[in-house]
Amino acid sequence: xxxxxxxxxxxxxxxxxxxxxxxxxxxxxxxxxxxxxxxxxxxxxxxxxxxxxxxxxxxxxxxxxxxxxxxxxxxxxxxxxxxxxxxxxxxxxxxxxxxxxxxxxxxxxxxxxxxxxxxxxxxxxxxxxxxxxxxxxxxxxxxxxxxxxxxxxxxxxxxxxxxxxxxxxxxxxxxxxxxxxxxxxxxxxxxxxxxx
Numbered sequence: 268x269x270x271x272x273x274x275x276x277x278x279x280x281x282x283x284x285x286x287x288x289x290x291x292x293x294x295x296x297x298x299x300x301x302x303x304x305x306x307x308x309x310x311x312x313x314x315x316x317x318x319x320x321x322x323x324x325x326x327x328x329x330x331x332x333x334x335x336x337x338x339x340x341x342x343x344x345x346x347x348x349x350x351x352x353x354x355x356x357x358x359x360x361x362x363x364x365x366x367x368x369x370x371x372x373x374x375x376x377x378x379x380x381x382x383x384x385x386x387x388x389x390x391x392x393x394x395x396x397x398x399x400x401x402x403x404x405x406x407x408x409x410x411x412x413x414x415x416x417x418x419x420x421x422x423x424x425x426x427x428x429x430x431x432x433x434x435x436x437x438x439x440x441x442x443x444x445x446x447x448x449x450x451x452x453x454x455x456x457x458x459x460x461x462x463x
Contacts, residue, residue: 274312276302281319282327286362289369290320291376317383320366328362335397340404345411345463349424349455352398356425357447360432395421402462415462424458 271279280301284293295316299306313319338348370377384390398421405411431450445453 273302273304273308277304277309277312277319278322278326282323285320285323285366290316290366290380291369291373295319315383317380318387320380321384321387321389323366324359324363328359335394335401338398338401340401341408341410345405346455346459348401349459350451353424353428353454354447354451356394356428357431357451360429364429364432394425397421398425411462417462420458420462424454427454 270276277298281293281298284297284301293316295309296306298319299309302309309319313322335352338352370380381390395418399418402411402415402417402420406413406415406417411417
């Protein structure tokens with residue numbers, strides 16, 4: 268069996284380490300060691316840990332950004348589109364929350380990480396902006412109320428998904444009180460009732 272290319276091994280190792288010990292405690296040295304390469308080789312592919320983190324988000328986790336970019340106003344049912352957005356967002360946040368939560372324990376690291384994300388032109392605001400853009404387009408098409416605050420609606424939907432990821436471990440049995448598909452459908456239906 269042919270070994271995986273170095274870049275693939277690096278992304279795999281970063282995903283595993285960031286998911287198990289968190290982003291703050293994962294070092295590029297540990298990633299390189301787990302990937303079976305030198306730290307210099309890691310930097311050949313990824314100039315910063317933040318860029319590697321973004322790559323893990325894009326290549327190893329549910330596709331939230333791509334899903335939101337793929338929502339076509341006027342196509343399909345708005346409720347079905349929002350249901351799928353909520354479903355993917357809940358999966359995305361469920362997997363990213365354990366990675367990023369450790370940043371909040373170290374303010375300097377969090378600040379450096381946020382600066383790196385700004386330099387890459389990405390961050391947690393991007394999904395909200397993407398969903399807001401979709402809802403505004405649906406508003407122009409007449410499928411969302413003209414006076415609806417689409418940014419607030421996007422924030423509510425994605426915020427609920429992030430909260431689900433944050434809180435479910437604390438529940439009895441460590442599982443959400445509602446299955447993912449039921450949660451996503453209920454969230455979309457409730458949100459749409461307020462804006463359509």
